[in-house]
Amino acid sequence: MGLKQQLLFQKEAFILENGATLQPVEIGYETYGQLNADKSNAILLLHALTGTAHAAKHHEADTPGWWDDYIGPGKALDTDRFFVICPNVFGGCSGSTGPSSINPKTGIPYRLSFPGFSVKDIVRVQYELIKTLHISKLKAVIGGSMGGMQATEWAICYSDHVNSVINIASPLAASPDAIGFNLIQRMAILNDPDFNDGNYIAQPEGGLATARMVGMMTYRTSELFSKRFERFTVAESSKSAFQKSISRSNPIYNTKAIVLLNVLMRTATFI
């Protein structure tokens, strides 16, 4: 039950796509259900950007996972039939080696000295984990968003070791606008004084919040956004917006003035 950890690359270093090396690499993972005798019922489940290995509760009192609705007896990923393995991504810092891990060469955390890595590197580490579990062929690899990108990499790099790949809502390449919005998210975190060039003690909450807001904005179309979050009247909107306002300077002010404009509502309400 709970988080398991496996040391990998103990004899030979892990060579990343960019040429950097790490030794050893630890991977954290959680499992649901039982591996059958011929090891043919394993499903590799891959989390999205902010996820962890904790995909579902292991018992009633357990912390909720990110996919409780789909993992369990009789559910889509039926734990009476399948053995579900959910690893924390390489670099993920929640049980897997990442920037917050101790560098064995220096005795202090890697922080900004941790090498950059690719989705292919993440998948390579997962493949090594599957090997140590003596599973030669996965029933399926399933992931959404960044997890879906990993699932696709499995189909390309380890097609002999997977029966099917389920890529949920992720592309074959990041689009130019996704690249732009991702850069903005990194900028928001890097600019937070608490980030302290990576040597942070407290989390850079403000930067993380801004970055998360950017992420959330890009998960919906403008049309769906309008449908879900349509406004009330300008009178109410102005009042509460001004009363609750914590932002007080220009262009702080001007963007707020833009937001308050709703001529359509005003004509409907006041004229």
Next chain:
Amino acid sequence: MGLKQQLLFQKEAFILENGATLQPVEIGYETYGQLNADKSNAILLLHALTGTAHAAKHHEADTPGWWDDYIGPGKALDTDRFFVICPNVFGGCSGSTGPSSINPKTGIPYRLSFPGFSVKDIVRVQYELIKTLHISKLKAVIGGSMGGMQATEWAICYSDHVNSVINIASPLAASPDAIGFNLIQRMAILNDPDFNDGNYIAQPEGGLATARMVGMMTYRTSELFSKRFERFTVAESSKSAFQKSISRSNPIYNTKAIVLLNVLMRTATFI
């Protein structure tokens, strides 16, 4: 030539939409061409979020304006025929009263004590300026983006004082996603340590840069973005992205891993 300034609301205070009062209010503006005898050739030109009153050069050696291509003899806004007035918005801090102005009651800048304002407030101040210039009817009010919102307010609030309104690329109400992205821009600035709760000395450059990036991202559709900024091969992309990388921590790392994924390119290039 250059910036002119006019004091308004000297006898009676300016009452903002939200009930706050200011007295007096100064408005900075620049003009191009000559007002004719019957004062019938005046065009009010309104700038966008980051603009100023300097819409065009007044002479060859002058600093470029934001609409040099459209203002001048024989151009769209023909200064041989029209008298073009371009005010800095109320709250704009570039010649007009705003958060950086001295509060006459305290002798120190308003900063965060400056009241929140609306597009309607901005237009009210412009109307007072037009009155002091003894212009009873404008030939046209023209603006783009936030300037277009102001032009629309002119059509609603002062329809007797304007012959035509040209609203370029601005909506009748901010959409929910525009509101979200505007909030993110304010957050990015508010989180910058140099913002210092509005009492900044140095500009909060990092926050402003992030905010501007968010703005720039929202000015194009995803399709146009892809067309303009399509990527080169993954091999080149990874190399330069990693070499130039200044961002080193997670989710800093993970968003970068997402950005580097281009399975389409890889299959085309390497297989």
